[in-house]
Every structure is written in C-alpha cells, then in structure tokens.
Amino acid sequence: MGFSVSASFALLLTVTLISFAIMYTAIDNTYSNVLDAIEDHANIVTITKSSQLYVSLYDYTTQLNVSVYDVIFNITNSGTTLSPPRWNFVYDGVLTSTNIDIENKQYIVPGDSLLLTVLNVPKTTDVHALVVVTETGCNLKFKWRWIWLNQTAGTGTVEVINSAWYCPREG
Numbered sequence: 001m002g003f004s005v006s007a008s009f010a011l012l013l014t015v016t017l018i019s020f021a022i023m024y025t026a027i028d029n030t031y032s033n034v035l036d037a038i039e040d041h042a043n044i045v046t047i048t049k050s051s052q053l054y055v056s057l058y059d060y061t062t063q064l065n066v067s068v069y070d071v072i073f074n075i076t077n078s079g080t081t082l083s084p085p086r087w088n089f090v091y092d093g094v095l096t097s098t099n100i101d102i103e104n105k106q107y108i109v110p111g112d113s114l115l116l117t118v119l120n121v122p123k124t125t126d127v128h129a130l131v132v133v134t135e136t137g138c139n140l141k142f143k144w145r146w147i148w149l150n151q152t153a154g155t156g157t158v159e160v161i162n163s164a165w166y167c168p169r170e171g
C-alpha cells in the first residue's frame with residue numbers, strides 16, 4: 001500500500017530539522033572563523049605598527065692587500081619581538097642570503113641588538129644597499145659606500161649614507 005500522510009510529514013519534518021541543525025553548525029563555525037581571522041588581522045596590524053629596527057653602530061674589517069672588505073652593522077630592535085631566522089635580505093637589488101652573515105638568534109626582543117655582516121664588498125666608491133625584510137613585512141633599508149683615504153696606500157673607511165624603516169600601509 002502507500003505511505004501515510006502523517007508518516008510522510010514526520011519524515012519531512014525530521015529531515016528538515018536535521019538540515020537546519022547541520023546548516024546552523026556550518027554557519028556558527030564560519031562565523032567563529034571570521035571572528036578569529038579579524039582578531040588575527042588586528043594582532044598582525046598591531047605588531048607591524050609597533051615593530052622597528054635601526055642601525056645603531058657599524059664598523060668594517062679589511063686588509064691592505066685585498067680589494068674587498070666586510071661591513072658589520074649592529075641592528076637594534078626598538079619595537080616588538082622579531083625573529084631573524086624568518087628575515088630575507090635584498091643586497092644591491094638581489095634577493096640573497098649569500099654574502100650575508102647574521103648573528104644566530106632565534107628572537108630579537110625590544111632593546112636587544114644583533115650583528116649583521118655583509119661579506120666581500122668590493123672596495124669601490126659605488127653605493128651599496130641592503131634591505132632587511134622582517135616577518136611582519138616591514139623592512140630596514142640602509143646604504144653605504146667605501147671612501148678612499150689614501151688609494152695608493154689602500155686605506156679607506158666605510159660611510160653609511162642613510163638608513164630608513166618602512167612598513168606596508170594598511171589598506
């Protein structure tokens with residue numbers, strides 16, 4: 001025989017309730033994920049806005065009979081805690097990790113410093129640039145050059161021309 005009207009109605013009602021329960025769970029999870037994403041984004045913006053590095057000191061090492069020098073920068077953190085292993089370096093316009101030696105620290109906390117050495121820089125009067133890109137997307141860019149004191153004797157010094165801290169704009 002046939003399926004009764006009341007049994008059909010009960011089946012449809014049960015299926016509808018199950019469907020709404022599944023849909024409610026999905027909507028609730030989605031809403032929670034959106035709220036978590038908004039909170040994470042706000043935290044990242046706060047970290048980005050409060051992070052800052054600067055070159056506090058610099059020095060160089062060289063020998064008279066070679067045509068290269070190593071320049072050592074003391075990078076100081078005056079913002080939030082950053083993680084140097086997650087940094088990238090753009091040296092003279094090229095993304096690289098060669099010729100860059102950075103002190104082995106997992107984190108650099110506010111007020112802390114680390115040494116960053118650029119190796120085998122040619123002793124020319126060309127301007128060199130290094131961009132340190134942090135995990136927040138902010139970067140420290142500085143430029144320097146070799147200045148000959150006595151080119152025939154092979155003596156000179158390093159001069160930092162400028163340094164600047166840049167962060168992406170919120171948009």
